[in-house]
Amino acid sequence: RALLPTFRSVSNIATFWKVRVSQVQTYKRGIRQINRDSDVGMPTPEPRFYPAKKAVSALALLQLMLATVHYVENSLVLHRNYDDFYHAESRLVVAVVWAFTLCWILVTLTLLFGTITNRPPLLLPHIIFSVIWLPFKLIVLIILFISSARISSLLFTSFTIVIIAMSIPCEWHCYNVMHLLL
Incomplete structure (x- = not known):
């Protein structure tokens, strides 16, 4: 007390x-x-007066690296295993994840541009996308856990979820500070 x-x-x-x-x-x-x-x-x-920008920039760069790895991985899966999918739905799922990852890269670049140029509205697309992307990644993690996937995939997805979950409040705080002071 x-x-x-x-x-x-x-x-x-x-x-x-x-x-x-x-x-x-x-x-x-x-x-x-x-x-x-x-x-x-x-x-x-x-x-x-922008200490929040440093944390957001660091998290954005980390997310950009993670998104790039996801994008390359999904591109390779689609390209190399295109004929090996048993069902067209499996191929469609990988294509949808690939498209979401491309969107993730684009909104992360928008976030970095917004923090560098001091434009608070450019932080909002990434915040909104992260709020949608986080439950999606949680569902993917549960599916990976149930299907007894490799431990590296589980750890990579878990790390991505932690980074996204940490970035949402940091980005919101940075948006509020920038919006208040600019």
Whole structure:
């Protein structure tokens, strides 16, 4: 109980809220100052109020690597085993996963472009896609587990699920911060 912040009165909550609002106003003043300095020709320092962008960028690069591996793997499966599928439905499932992986690569590139250029709306497609993609990957993991697939496939899919699950709140926080300050 001693570790949790406690507010003994409404005035403490109001003071806490004023401090948060004043921090945001300070950040906005800093942005205006940076914009004025850049118009004059002075070098612009790195914005110190975007620590969330670093985490999102790192997770996006990791997702881009995972998506590329998935894309290459599905492309090879479709190309090399095209005639070995017992049913056309099996081939269709691999083709659908291949198409989703291509979409994953595209929205991840959009996410990276949005974080680099400070455009918060470009973060939303990846957040929405991740919310849809995560249950899909969970279903794939359950199917792999039931069908007693190789341990490497299980670990790779599990790692992908963890990365996607971690990135959703990070991206949402980064979107909120960028939307508030820009």
